[in-house]
Amino acid sequence: MSVFEVQLTDSSSAGRQGVLTTAHGKVETPAFMAVGTAGAVKGITPQQLKETGAEIILANTYHLLLRPGVEVVESLGGLHKFMAWEGPILTDSGGYQVFSLSRLAKIDNDGVEFASHIDGARIRLDAETATEIQNRLGADIIMCFDQCTAFGVDKAQLKIAVERTLGWAGRCKRAHGNSNQLLFGIVQGGTDRDLRGYCAGELVKLDFDGYALGGLGVGEGHEKMIEAVGHTTELLPEDKPRYLMGVGTPADIVAAVRAGVDMFDCVLPTRNGRNAFAFTEGGAVRLRNSAHRGAAEPIEAGCDCYCCRHFSRGTIRHFFNSGEMLGPILLSVHNLTFYQRLMARIRQRLKANEFSDWAREQLRNVY
Amino acid sequence: MSVFEVQLTDSSSAGRQGVLTTAHGKVETPAFMAVGTAGAVKGITPQQLKETGAEIILANTYHLLLRPGVEVVESLGGLHKFMAWEGPILTDSGGYQVFSLSRLAKIDNDGVEFASHIDGARIRLDAETATEIQNRLGADIIMCFDQCTAFGVDKAQLKIAVERTLGWAGRCKRAHGNSNQLLFGIVQGGTDRDLRGYCAGELVKLDFDGYALGGLGVGEGHEKMIEAVGHTTELLPEDKPRYLMGVGTPADIVAAVRAGVDMFDCVLPTRNGRNAFAFTEGGAVRLRNSAHRGAAEPIEAGCDCYCCRHFSRGTIRHFFNSGEMLGPILLSVHNLTFYQRLMARIRQRLKANEFSDWAREQLRNVY
Numbered sequence: 001m002s003v004f005e006v007q008l009t010d011s012s013s014a015g016r017q018g019v020l021t022t023a024h025g026k027v028e029t030p031a032f033m034a035v036g037t038a039g040a041v042k043g044i045t046p047q048q049l050k051e052t053g054a055e056i057i058l059a060n061t062y063h064l065l066l067r068p069g070v071e072v073v074e075s076l077g078g079l080h081k082f083m084a085w086e087g088p089i090l091t092d093s094g095g096y097q098v099f100s101l102s103r104l105a106k107i108d109n110d111g112v113e114f115a116s117h118i119d120g121a122r123i124r125l126d127a128e129t130a131t132e133i134q135n136r137l138g139a140d141i142i143m144c145f146d147q148c149t150a151f152g153v154d155k156a157q158l159k160i161a162v163e164r165t166l167g168w169a170g171r172c173k174r175a176h177g178n179s180n181q182l183l184f185g186i187v188q189g190g191t192d193r194d195l196r197g198y199c200a201g202e203l204v205k206l207d208f209d210g211y212a213l214g215g216l217g218v219g220e221g222h223e224k225m226i227e228a229v230g231h232t233t234e235l236l237p238e239d240k241p242r243y244l245m246g247v248g249t250p251a252d253i254v255a256a257v258r259a260g261v262d263m264f265d266c267v268l269p270t271r272n273g274r275n276a277f278a279f280t281e282g283g284a285v286r287l288r289n290s291a292h293r294g295a296a297e298p299i300e301a302g303c304d305c306y307c308c309r310h311f312s313r314g315t316i317r318h319f320f321n322s323g324e325m326l327g328p329i330l331l332s333v334h335n336l337t338f339y340q341r342l343m344a345r346i347r348q349r350l351k352a353n354e355f356s357d358w359a360r361e362q363l364r365n366v367y
Numbered sequence: 368m369s370v371f372e373v374q375l376t377d378s379s380s381a382g383r384q385g386v387l388t389t390a391h392g393k394v395e396t397p398a399f400m401a402v403g404t405a406g407a408v409k410g411i412t413p414q415q416l417k418e419t420g421a422e423i424i425l426a427n428t429y430h431l432l433l434r435p436g437v438e439v440v441e442s443l444g445g446l447h448k449f450m451a452w453e454g455p456i457l458t459d460s461g462g463y464q465v466f467s468l469s470r471l472a473k474i475d476n477d478g479v480e481f482a483s484h485i486d487g488a489r490i491r492l493d494a495e496t497a498t499e500i501q502n503r504l505g506a507d508i509i510m511c512f513d514q515c516t517a518f519g520v521d522k523a524q525l526k527i528a529v530e531r532t533l534g535w536a537g538r539c540k541r542a543h544g545n546s547n548q549l550l551f552g553i554v555q556g557g558t559d560r561d562l563r564g565y566c567a568g569e570l571v572k573l574d575f576d577g578y579a580l581g582g583l584g585v586g587e588g589h590e591k592m593i594e595a596v597g598h599t600t601e602l603l604p605e606d607k608p609r610y611l612m613g614v615g616t617p618a619d620i621v622a623a624v625r626a627g628v629d630m631f632d633c634v635l636p637t638r639n640g641r642n643a644f645a646f647t648e649g650g651a652v653r654l655r656n657s658a659h660r661g662a663a664e665p666i667e668a669g670c671d672c673y674c675c676r677h678f679s680r681g682t683i684r685h686f687f688n689s690g691e692m693l694g695p696i697l698l699s700v701h702n703l704t705f706y707q708r709l710m711a712r713i714r715q716r717l718k719a720n721e722f723s724d725w726a727r728e729q730l731r732n733v734y
Binding site for chain 2: 038039040042043044045046047048063067068071072075076077081082083084293294296306310311312314315317318319321322324325326328329330
């Protein structure tokens, strides 16, 4: 049986609706993964997370490696038990964080050496260790170790990163030692059409369980990103899931589904939730705004999340003004529910073969 | 029908087990009230709070008056709706916070004038306004405005505070304008037996729905506090609930129940929870301790709270070390569950007429 089944392909876009099967259950795609960086989706319990409609979550190898350490997670029964999440989990490889968070000491074709952003400890990561660590953490989907580039680096640097990413991808595949885990390759190449195409083609030859698009949503802007996504997904096999890493806003997601993406992760719902910013169908609601003083309406009328069923905008504004933890908690619950509802709507529209019109409407009117 | 029914009086102590009836439901006593200072029990949702076994919660008039203001709570449908708590709520009168948190500008027999600890705004509170504010907030039980004294003030000062508290109690009773709310008087007098006795006797003449013991747990120590509690409860009517304000540790609660107290509130379970301190039957567990690194056992074996059913000490320690909100959230859930379980055990032992022996054992062995 294939781990990924495309159930429906949109007749007038690259969008598709499918089901991904993992060792800890199935995931309906297009899917959004809440980010549980260090083993917790910030501010909410796994039970609350499940109530948002989440089927799969993400955790960061880099963060877990630094703290508490892979041996601690392992001794506590692996990542599912550690996080108290029984459903599917995906771990990234640590590549992105090595390049964005740590002080990089050395990088060559073999791997990277960096100083922990927590305590400065010198740590080495390469294709084999990043894979072994993810094998030991025990997520359902693991990622190849890749070199992520910042937006705007020149083509020569992009090319070096792509070649390294490809070399490391082959080594990750050989090192991968747990057949219960799916291994995804990561396409790099910035917004350079040739390099991304080359990277995608070479990765496909290695035959991964799925393909991620990395190095996007890093400053290139919505249009350029969606263009790069569209070029890339055309080159990827139809029967494998495609995951756009770290993206994005509701508009990014709708447009990227239209360009053929199946999976997403992003910190926006929780990070914005902690900053009093609520996503709604009608647009952003900023809860610190004095307009919400004493407002009896919920964040979003008709929303069935715990926050909207029980609390008024006025109370939530008060919680933020008073520094009550319940403000960030409730808005994180709402925003994650909003994102899951968006994904459910996308899947419904795909199933009803109404996606393209709906997506065009959404992108024009709302976002 | 009486609002308070003593169902059982312990044969060898002043302990009693009863039921308090309020406009929003019944409360089994002895009862512990979680503290929802500014309209939220810090870190947990009302749903999680209910799952701890809580039947009644407390909110602080002083905090709500300063922010968001009584008119905001009122416009949002009153305190129950504001907090999303359908069960009984008690509000204090603000007296304690005026004396402990604010910069006091003026105090005389008429009332107090103080500067808000938030923005310095000059605010006046007296018996009538404190009562009217509580009438408008809409809790099920409201408290008389009282003058709370610090531990160690001389008898002359204590006497002035007692006389003011008595004068204000009469005015509160006359001002009280909502028959759905029970009004409790507050006995002051520090640890001075004569003054406390005098204050209790005079309050009883005014005939309140219940009586609180204020100004205790402020530095006098466990023994002196319990002594003062015992002297006071002897002077209070059998058929009215007795509430020891702001107390305390598990040992304080067990000893105070033995001395005839029916109701408690305290920030310890949530405040300690936020500081990685867990209450267990076996004593304190400090989750930052390196002994818990990688520990697979729950905080407390056999505890049925969400935290203990799903998370290991090792994971919770990691959450605290990483600054994850889930650490404080989970420990607050556990500690509040521990307190509610303690109260349930106290009630069970009282019903089984085994309370005195059990309490002696508890106070000797555990705390």
